[in-house]
Amino acid sequence: MEIGVEDQHQQRFGLVEGLQEIPPERWQIPGFRASGVHAGLKRRRRDVALIVSEEPAIAVGTFTTNQVQAAPVRWTRRRIEVGLPVRAIVCNSGNANACNGPQGEQDAAAMAAATAAALGISPDEVLVASTGVIGLPLDMGRLLPAIGAAAAALESGPDGWSAAVEGIMTTDTRPKMAAVECAIQGRTVHVAGIAKGSGMIHPNMATMLAFVVSDGQAERAVLQDLWRQVVGETFNQISVDGDTSTNDMALLLAGGRSGVRLDAGDPELKRFAAALHTVARSLARQIASDGEGATHLVEVEVTRASSDAAARQIARSIARSNLVKAAVFGQDANWGRILCAAGYAGVPFDPEKVNIWIGPVQVCQNGRSLPFDEAAASAALAQPEVHLAVDLAAGNGTGVAWGCDLTYDYVKINANYRT
């Protein structure tokens, strides 16, 4: 797990240095317990995860923009919209429970009911998520008893969280976890999150699940604004393959055990925002770098755009380009493809002012070729993390997006996903 603390990021959140990373083996988030068990929806690994808040938590979330929304997305979105406190998140992997008609809706409700029964709470206090193959009915005969087992296995320590993160993985090769603690109002506040990728990942919530919890708290409206902004700059800026899934959600549960409760306008809100942003950004980067078949994380930074939104849009377009991704895989400093992908992002700019860097090597100046050290550029493309920078010389907007390279293994994995 890495929590990137680059210069730009530090600059943005001047107070980021106040954050302490919590390594996974020390996770203990006051007021929360977690577990993961094996129901048999996947062959071997855990496929059910449960996260429980001991207090009624304020919950906010963002969801897939796909017209096709899986039953659990609809269930959870409704609960989030109503705005009542939440006690648990239950999630299965191995089956998306999408495109299953009324049966799917019933099954999502039954997952909530089983969780509620096991915990002695109301089904309306349970958020439901699913991920996996589309269009196959859930095997409730396996899933419902497993939910009971998950409730019995809840733990407040690191083992519970590592079991939970395994329970939400599909083709992920690595668990994705990030946690920090920081001082707010003189107390210690924790923020911790788990996430899964790794195909069908694209802005606006691709097959991506992220569950973030905190013992800090803020008014619901404040939390919702904060989360929307954080998600816009992190999870919505990653692309593995441009496919936006039917099942995505990024949920935040604020339990409040720390005793810290922030109102709108509180000067300490910035510290809480920085903690959330740091965790979400780390998870987003972990998802991108573990994209299906990926061998490199690609970070695209766009500066001096006409606005932050324009910068983010251009960064996404570059991170998404199959041709850029294939060039990274081939360690080919083909910067024309970077400029080209910027050009079709749908944002006007003057190509004759554009500067491009691959790692530390400037490869394009004022929209034109520059004699550059091909070996140095190739070496920058050989790093596990490839940094592409595009300067538009048009304004003050900045934006970052993350993607990965396009490899033989991406094709292999996705040509034979079901079989």
Place this chain on the structure above:
Amino acid sequence: MEIGVEDQHQQRFGLVEGLQEIPPERWQIPGFRASGVHAGLKRRRRDVALIVSEEPAIAVGTFTTNQVQAAPVRWTRRRIEVGLPVRAIVCNSGNANACNGPQGEQDAAAMAAATAAALGISPDEVLVASTGVIGLPLDMGRLLPAIGAAAAALESGPDGWSAAVEGIMTTDTRPKMAAVECAIQGRTVHVAGIAKGSGMIHPNMATMLAFVVSDGQAERAVLQDLWRQVVGETFNQISVDGDTSTNDMALLLAGGRSGVRLDAGDPELKRFAAALHTVARSLARQIASDGEGATHLVEVEVTRASSDAAARQIARSIARSNLVKAAVFGQDANWGRILCAAGYAGVPFDPEKVNIWIGPVQVCQNGRSLPFDEAAASAALAQPEVHLAVDLAAGNGTGVAWGCDLTYDYVKINANYRT
């Protein structure tokens, strides 16, 4: 070369049966000559093409929407906008002459000037196109003499056209040609076109060049409308990888040697439109089926959408999806990915009304799984042409898009394009 004459197409242009395909070995388009030579921009194959109209021709065109436009695109767009008659198209492959700054503009102008000098016409009567790698200066020392050689090699027969089509190819594995003749106003009118793909192919003119000529003629405004509509339903409906290039154009030169000249409202215009549409559609399908690394042409047909535009947009989204493309490569009847890609096309529809077919096999009914014959669906995915049909049950809109599968070879080709 195939000119698809499916039922739907016939229905649309009731008169399509009046069209006669002209096989490449019989091409002879009255009033036009063509040639192709080897300048040395590519290693072995011809890399310069020249098409000449013996009469001043009416020229219309559509161009890339990329913010970054190569110098030849700018040159040619200006000439088309001014609307004066055109005598020639000169095109090189192996170098896109994009992102080369003022030198690029000078080189595009010099290509026109050299062509004009060799033919005894004005540079403003010459349209210029380039395709290949971005950001490297053109080798004018090789290119200019080759243009003279191309002018000397012009032929009115099939050999000229087959040399020309080779001259515009990059990673294409097959030449793309389509021609028809039909009776209009009691005379024979010919329409013939050559095109190149094959990577960076996406709606709105990806790295795609298409040059179509006819000895029929219509008022310029009529021709421009007709062409825009034809391109919208054909070349703009193909996607190889979602990357829209800096260099694309689809040009139509109407010479008039047939003596046929159509005004707005002429009842025979429909026949001419059908001929143009048939040629453009055939070229578009040939480009899609020869996408980089492709082993299948994928035809996506969307019916009963809220409008034709909505149907086309959804069809494009499906044809573009990496996950759908990889599933076709793997012959995996994973229809959830088709529905998912429809869902993020940006067009509202009711997922619970959607029906999906893979070839003749219905795999989804009312947005849900259907027991279906997996072997039959797999067999349909094994055909060289894979047909995916999506019925939205929402209106009368229809649309077709074409793409190809995503293969190991796509990655291989694009990881090492420059080296």
